[in-house]
Amino acid sequence: MFQTFEVTARPEQGPPRLAALRQEMTREGLDGFLVPRSDAHQGEYVAPHDERLAWLTGFTGSAGFCAVLRDVAGVFVDGRYRTQVKAQVAEVFTPVPWPEVKLSGWLREKLPRGGRVGFDPWLHSAGEIRKLTKELDGSGIELSACENLVDRIWEDQPPPPMNPVRAHPIAFAGESSTSKRARLAEGLRKAGQRAAVLTLPDSIMWLLNIRGSDVAHNPVAHGFAVLHDTGAVDLFMAEAKLRGLGDHLGPEVTVRAPDDFLGALAVLEGPVLVDEDTVPQIVAQALGDRAVFGADPCLLPKARKNAAEIAGSAEAHLRDGAAMVEFLCWLDAQAPGSLTEIDVVKRLEELRRRDDRLMEISFDTIAGTGPNGAVIHYRVTEDSNAVLEDGHLLVLDSGGQYLDGTTDVTRTIAIGAPGEQERRAFTRVMQGMIAMSRLRWPRGLAGCHIEAIARVPLWQAGQDFNHGLGHGVGAYLSVHEGPQRLSRLSDVPLEPGMILSNEPGYYREGAFGIRIENLVVVEPAPDLPEGDAGREMLCWRTLTHVPIDRRLIVADMLTAAERDWLNAYHATVAERIGPLVGGAAELWLNAATAPL
Incomplete structure (x- = not known):
């Protein structure tokens, strides 16, 4: 059983912890010290013992780092966390847009006369240090491996995990x-x-x-x-x-x-x-x-799922889809204003845990309503817990770790009567998700070659989103798995058996957020009558079976092909999930998957 510890710094704790770290820097003769998110295993998610970044700064995102100098402490975060970091860190920390601003350039600007910057050699990859050293060449800035200074001042640091395998x-x-x-x-x-x-x-x-x-x-x-x-x-x-x-x-x-x-x-x-x-x-x-x-x-053998892993994942997604349908039926029966985000999280996790193959949820459930939905990796707390009000959108991103597979699904749900601008933005996001779902592509292409296809409907309206289109997913392993991604940064060719997410979104800070996510598996595409002989093509098979909120769709914006895809998808959802639910949930499912 995973033991939980509260390690995140509250805003008032940031200044004294930063001051204590700077005292240790002085003792070591350092002008700076790097505090990464990573642990010695370079995983995206870390144990409480390794939550050094959150303990020092209060930032809880799954990517980023802090560079502490004597007079400034920069918290480097990518586009997913720009809103979140501003809400979480004390004023003594300065958010830095990364990777637009590189650490090397920032250090050169802040340490123009050079200096010694310490780092824990267990917590930074060899490639990271090699690259940073090269970028700092000629600056007079020296990278110096040293003992971890955060561990020195973290008096109640949780012990390393010792759970059974x-x-x-x-x-x-x-x-x-x-x-x-x-x-x-x-x-x-x-x-x-x-x-x-x-x-x-x-x-x-x-x-x-x-x-x-x-x-x-x-x-x-x-x-x-x-x-x-x-x-x-x-x-x-x-x-x-x-x-x-x-x-x-x-x-x-x-x-x-x-x-x-x-x-x-x-x-x-x-x-x-x-x-x-x-x-x-x-x-x-x-x-x-x-x-x-x-x-x-x-990496690659693990990413190329075998037949048993794909079959297990498909089965897990059916049971997970049934839990989602039970939840969505329940949610629709509640009056606007009667639920909070925490109520949503608790109810959905309760329904998932009825499955005896569920070992754990895949990640902390994201349930953001109204402005909270615009925080891409939002995590509800007692302080942020918002009421689901009439006219709000609810971004619900969740999943399960089942013995036979890992799931990750996002649906954006209308609470009461949604606004027209929200509906039009939702429709564009859905059009992008459909465009990727329908895609056929020549074998050998990578995520960087095709991910823009899902952005085109948003781009045409002058909109976009600040995260990759999709990540790899494990087979009862990490919900974020490399090396494949649907990202402009990924040059890893997509191969049969790889499971990825397809999750375009749109976020208007202070107003609302939208994201629709299905998991998909790469398969050989069937030959077409007019296709080139010998040209191997690939396609997606969708694993996720959860209705998409029809109330948020502006039907007149859809092409005939988009409408056909959506209706076929919903027909498949009804066919495969229907036998797994009953009563009110079955009636709700039939209505939610009716042809558009």
């Missing part, structure tokens, strides 16, 4: 760990590499067919691993987490204490494959010239 059944994994290890080891031998270092928790979980609970909502355990070219693995994880798993792991997996990790790297025979985008700087330093930089060998 469990075996992931082969029926859901679809391939044995022995087979995975042999497959990846063959790749190492072909590349002339003796071993690969793995630090990403979801890579280790996938490779060994295990799951954990060291991080909230993510079925992963903290540890490190070395995969040898023989298929054997050294697993550096607390033995207490692995009790009872000896037979599952097998004789080729040797469990070693985490404290042995750096010592083992020091004597590891090279060449050793490391992913400089994910391994801590200290790992690359320990390996020295034995390190060969390349992609984590688990």
Whole structure:
């Protein structure tokens, strides 16, 4: 069971904590110190022990960092968090738009005469430090690895997580760990590499067919691993987490204490494959010239879901869709003004937890009504808890971690009578989602080549959204999974078996937000009569089965093809979810999926 701790700084706590950190900087002779969101495993989500950024600044977003200098402390956040950061951090912290403003340029401006900037080499990837060092060349600014200064001043820092690990059944994994290890080891031998270092928790979980609970909502355990070219693995994880798993792991997996990790790297025979985008700087330093930089060998195989994983995900989405329909039926029966955002979160999670295959929700449910809906990754608190009022839109982004699959679905719901500008913006967002859903594309293209297709309806109205179109999703693993993305920054080719989100949106700060999200899986596209012989095309199959709010659609804005897609989608939702619900929910579903 995941233990919760309250670690986020309140606004009044920011100034004294920042002052204490600066005192430690002075003791170390530093002019700056970097406080990242990441932990030693470079995951997006971190355990309470590693919530250093939130503890210091109050910012709770899943991406960003703080650069603390003697007279300024910049909190760097991307477009998803521009509204959120302003509401969360004290005035002693300065929000910085990132990546538009690069850390290197900001440091050059703030430290024109140079200086020493400290960093914890466990918390920054080798690639990050290499790139930053190069960008600072000639500036007189020195990056200096040091002890973590936040840990020094965080007196009630929660302990590192020590939760039990469990075996992931082969029926859901679809391939044995022995087979995975042999497959990846063959790749190492072909590349002339003796071993690969793995630090990403979801890579280790996938490779060994295990799951954990060291991080909230993510079925992963903290540890490190070395995969040898023989298929054997050294697993550096607390033995207490692995009790009872000896037979599952097998004789080729040797469990070693985490404290042995750096010592083992020091004597590891090279060449050793490391992913400089994910391994801590200290790992690359320990390996020295034995390190060969390349992609984590688990990333692409994990992203290409096998038949069992896809089938499990499809089944999980049906049960998840039934829970969503039960919830939406209940929500529509409540009068505007009678519910708060917290009421919504509690009711939806209660309905999901009726499924005995649900292990945890996928992430903190986002339920933002009115202006809160414009905060892209909004998380309701007792202080922000708003009432669902007549005319509001409710952005509801949620999901479940089921034994057979991970779900993530967003629906924007009308509370009472929606306004015309909201309906027109919603229709454009939906048109973008439909455009991507209907797309066929030549194999070899990446997210950067196609994601703009979902933005065109918004662009034509002078609108846009400040987040990527979609992220990869795991198979009962992390809800945000790489390396594939639907993003202008992603050049990873899309391949059959990859599961991604398709989630365009629109956000008007201080007024409302809109997002519609389905999960989709890449499949080979069927041949067309006039298609080029031998040109392999790909397409999407939609996994999510939840009605889209017809009350928010301006039907006259739709083309015939868009209307046909929506009606066909709703017919499929009714066909597949109908048998899983009954009574009032079934009646509601029939009405919600009626042809437009």
